[in-house]
Amino acid sequence: MLSRKELQRYSRQIMLPEVGEEGQKKLAAARVMIVGLGGLGSPVALYLAAAGIGELHLVDGDHVDISNLQRQVLYKTNHRDKSKAQVAAQQLTAANPEIRIYAHPCMAEESWLRDRVPEMDLVLDCTDNLDIRHVINRVCREVQRPVIMASVQGFSGQLISFDFAATSSPCYACLFPPGQQSSAQNCSTAGVIGPALGVIGSMQALEAMKMLLGLPVPSRGKLHLFEAETLELRALQLQSNNDCPICRH
Template sequence: MLSRKELQRYSRQIMLPQVGEEGQQKLSAAKVMIVGLGGLGSPVALYLAAAGVGELHLVDGDRVDISNLQRQVLYKTNHRDKPKAQVAAQQLAAANPEIRLQAHPHMAEESWLQDMVPEMDLVLDCTDNLEIRHTINRVCRDAERPVIMASVRGFSGQLVSFDFSSAPSPCYSCLFPPRDQQEVQNCSTAGVIGPALGIIGSMQALEAIKLLLGLPLASLGKLQLFEAETLELRSLQLQRDNGCPVCASSE
């Protein structure tokens, strides 16, 4: 049962028929891992904390840099040189002291993910590192845990989710095979417009809340493509690749 304080804090979403008290209890019971606390992870973490997701695991091995502040809205100038995961936990605790926060100030190594991911209800990939993204994909498929992935370069954003706990699903490697990948530029080499990260990160958080509530996801097995210059949003249905080594190894 929700406490009086929870009923007050979350009243505006509890009144929604898609949420209600039962849905809020689902959110409060959920354990979610956010990997990457930069331009995407900042809005994701803020919205999930505000919505009352009960336990957030915050994973990032970087420290706050002055160049981050143009887009990473969790951080302030006085946070320079401090570990992002720890600063993020402090900021989110100030925003919502009713939730549980675990800071993990290190990179998401595969062996560590293999231990942690099975304990989660959902993983959100908010990184800009292609190798880590493929690692997250493999671990979530093996652990049969859903994952929501997003990225932004310049003015262009992508969002896709996979639920490996249900029927046979494509995975990130079906979409972008590791063997075909060239070196991909990130924000530090290609540049990025801040509000595009805010839009895609908000979409990622929205899909996360919907998944935890048991609502249909528009990004499930579909690649959502957003162009900030034109505000155009396109959707591409994904198919499982019969030659995908990740899918084959999990069968």
């Protein structure tokens, strides 16, 4: 049963028929890993913590820099040079002390992920590093854990999720084969508008909650493209690639 405090804290989402008390219990029992605590990871972590996700694992090896503050809304000026994972854990604990939050101030290396992803119910890729994204994709596919991936560059955002419990699911490498995006840029090289990260991060958190609640997830196997300049949102269905080096194994 939910406690009186939980019923009060989460009352506005519990009253939704798509959630209810049973749905809130599912959220409280969920274990979610967020990889990357920057412009996407900030809104994702804030919304999932506020929603009552029972266990959040925060993974980021970077420290807060003043150039982050334009878009990474978890951090303040006095957090400069401190570990993002540890500061984020402190901020989220202050926002919701009823959930369990674990800081992992390290880079998401493949062997590390292989040890920990099997313990998770869901992984959210909020990184801007293409190599790490491919590692997350590979590990999640191997251990059959769902993953929701997002990215933003300039005014343009992307969102897609994969449920690897379904053997027919495509993967990120079907869409973007490894080694074919060596010139890909990130926020530090191409620039980014902060609110676009808020939009895509909020969508990522929303898809995570729906996945954990067992609701339809429109981004599953479908690439959503958002253009902040025009507010245009469109979706492209992704098909499995028979030549994908990850899916063939």
